Amino acid sequence: MSKLRSAPTLDDVAKRAGVSTATVSRCLNDPQRVVQATRDRVMEAVDALGYTPNFAARVMAAKRSFTIGAIIPTMENAIFARGLQAFQEEIHQRGYTLLVSSSAYKPEVEEEQIRTLVARGADGLLLIGHDRDPGICDYLARQKVPALVAWSYEAEERMPSIGFDNRQAMMALADQVIAFGHTRLAMISGLSEGNDRARLRIQGVRDAMAQNSLRPENLPVIETPYEIENGADAFRNLMTQDAPPTAILCGNDVLAVGAVRQAAQMGLRVPEDISITGFDDIELAKIVQPSLTTIHVPHRDMGRAAAVELVKMIETSSPGKSTRLDTGIVMRDSLARLI
Amino acid sequence: MSKLRSAPTLDDVAKRAGVSTATVSRCLNDPQRVVQATRDRVMEAVDALGYTPNFAARVMAAKRSFTIGAIIPTMENAIFARGLQAFQEEIHQRGYTLLVSSSAYKPEVEEEQIRTLVARGADGLLLIGHDRDPGICDYLARQKVPALVAWSYEAEERMPSIGFDNRQAMMALADQVIAFGHTRLAMISGLSEGNDRARLRIQGVRDAMAQNSLRPENLPVIETPYEIENGADAFRNLMTQDAPPTAILCGNDVLAVGAVRQAAQMGLRVPEDISITGFDDIELAKIVQPSLTTIHVPHRDMGRAAAVELVKMIETSSPGKSTRLDTGIVMRDSLARLI
DNA sequence: ATCAATAATGCAAGCGCTTACATTTGCGCT
DNA sequence: AGCGCAAATGTAAGCGCTTGCATTATTGAT
DSSP states (O other): OOOTTSOOOHHHHHHHHTSOHHHHHHHHHOGGGSOHHHHHHHHHHHHHHTOOOOHHHHHHHHSOOOEEEEEESOSSSTTTHHHHHHHHHHHHHTTOEEEEEEOTTOHHHHHHHHHHHHHTTOSEEEEESSOSOHHHHHHHHHHTOOEEEESOOOTTSSSOEEEOOHHHHHHHHHHHHHHTTOOSEEEEEOOOTTOHHHHHHHHHHHHHHHHTTOOGGGOOEEEOOSOHHHHHHHHHHHHTSSSOOSEEEESSHHHHHHHHHHHHHTTOOTTTTOEEEOSBOOHHHHHSSSOOBEEEOOHHHHHHHHHHHHHHHHHHOOOOOOEEOOOEEEOOSSOOOOO | OOOTTSOOOHHHHHHHHTSOHHHHHHHHHOGGGSOHHHHHHHHHHHHHHTOOOOHHHHHHHHSOOOEEEEEESOSSSTTTHHHHHHHHHHHHHTTOEEEEEEOTTOHHHHHHHHHHHHHTTOSEEEEESSOSOHHHHHHHHHHTOOEEEESOOOTTSSSOEEEOOHHHHHHHHHHHHHHTTOOSEEEEEOOOTTOHHHHHHHHHHHHHHHHTTOOGGGOOEEEOOSOHHHHHHHHHHHHTSSSOOSEEEESSHHHHHHHHHHHHHTTOOTTTTOEEEOSBOOHHHHHSSSOOBEEEOOHHHHHHHHHHHHHHHHHHOOOOOOEEOOOEEEOOSSOOOOO
8 A cells, every 4th residue: 555645565456457566567677578558558557657666675575786897096086986987887787776975995994885885786796806814705705795996907816807917017118117227216105915917016116126136125115095185295305305216106096196297396397407207097098297207008908808707797697707908008208218 | 584695684693693584683673672691692793604685575564775876977087986985984974875776868857866865765866957857846846755955056946955046156267267358259058958067157148148238148058978088179170260269267177178178289388379267176176287277166065965965855854945155266377368 | 270389478486684562672661 | 578660671573575386378280
């Protein structure tokens, strides 16, 4: 019985159309299973009543939500925006809805969010990076919720991933920097704890140094949260020490932009006085003056590929397969040959 | 009975703790209603089993989800990011979770998202701007889901809103531009259809012109989606006509950044050859060279205030009250006196 | 017409939780 | 010890939907 002025239910529709709730349900979920005439009658009732299925009830009965959750470290800067947008478009096309939450780079928040999303009936999860408590992976396995890692590629890890080789990408860039004659390098990195991308990027620089007979252990590294201001502070820090570097590799474009701006502030010319590089190739990288030499990450492709793979995992209960995407160096104006 | 390897339910916990499901439920939702000893026993069972309540079941039984939905026009650029972040932090503190979806500035998508969010049991909704089909407001009223509008203030509207006066803010800026001696103005606006903010900002420029004895109907306005590229295209367009403007007011910072970059491309100096202004004061505005003279919008305050108000509406069934926040002109380097 | 298939529909049992109401327990009194 | 009352706990009825299975209608071939 419909309560006064409350949302109509399946029952109301069924009654109005003179059929059973089962038929209404089938009309909505699997139309070709019900004959045209009935279907028309049902749809008429749905429209007339302005019926919208109750999601919670549906999830509960079907044990399927057509919802995918994504937990990204931050929404504030644009690092994940483009990739996520592509991801969203792709899953939407496949009938899924995206739920996004952000963990503020805090493992414990991420864990809470994972549980929340699972409790909400997410059919699958998109996670960023591999670094996390194994307990939470067990949990996911137990709940049988497929999860895919993005922004990081690591075939050996427990969860399948779609991403790129952070170490190698950064190593290629550092190689280039060194080839340009720089020997006094420094790095401004994101916080590496619980962040494999950050850690691997540092490693990449070190490996490039080692390969070029520079001493990796001499690389000054400042770790700081990904914020423009922090990039600026780190830059000042680095440049006011004696024997300052001639090239600073930044863990991402946000930090690099901070560094570039601080350089201007300090009257240093980029790249004549100091070379600076970024990572990610977000929009900002092109806008800042001088524009950033950085690593281009195929955000949209990654998002799209992740969507395809995750939906496949959900629908076929496959374990998921990892894919490595290519990155490339984008030469712009913030890196120069040392003269 | 718990099925093999499946998620534990309230029943499992109850059984293990030797109490009824009601007691377990109370332990979780209203702990002080159950005596310490029992509570401990229950909590022990919860931990041991790794129990997480099933959200759909909870929503269904309680008719309350502690979830707030927000539908923003876009996630791609940073316009809404900061405000939304503040909103999220604030509701989180009050025990609510945020669900975000984006409508890509399409009214019909927004409507679909609204229904989706309501069906998902959202306790309240945050919407952007006032322009929308009245039918959907009826729907919300019928479903008794409180909704609050942000980024726009309009006391007369049906829905309560927290925002600022788009017209007046832009009018103040245009006034300033005119006071600087500019008489040949032009505008690059977002698409105004279904977007009251965009429309009101255009109106603001026109009103300022009228007030200063310029002819509003002469204002060239190019409407285009909020994308950097589009700002650039519009700029080229405007500047290649004869008697080009000496100042271009942009509907937001994203378009303005596009214009600034296109100016550089065309060898025009900003602001010596052409003045350009933005709106929003997003991070980008400070980074671009020259930095943007723009309207500062108190994003974080707005987000926070919206959270407070919406939660109040939800918890006290109040109709909600509108608040107008102040904006201000930020003078930076992209606007100059006409000599 | 008749009958076996097959298609369309109905029936009713849950899904996992909350909560009104019923019952039991514990406690301070006399 | 016995009483009354409040606090603690239990019982069970849904919440609105999906879906396996049972039932009825339809179809085509004989």
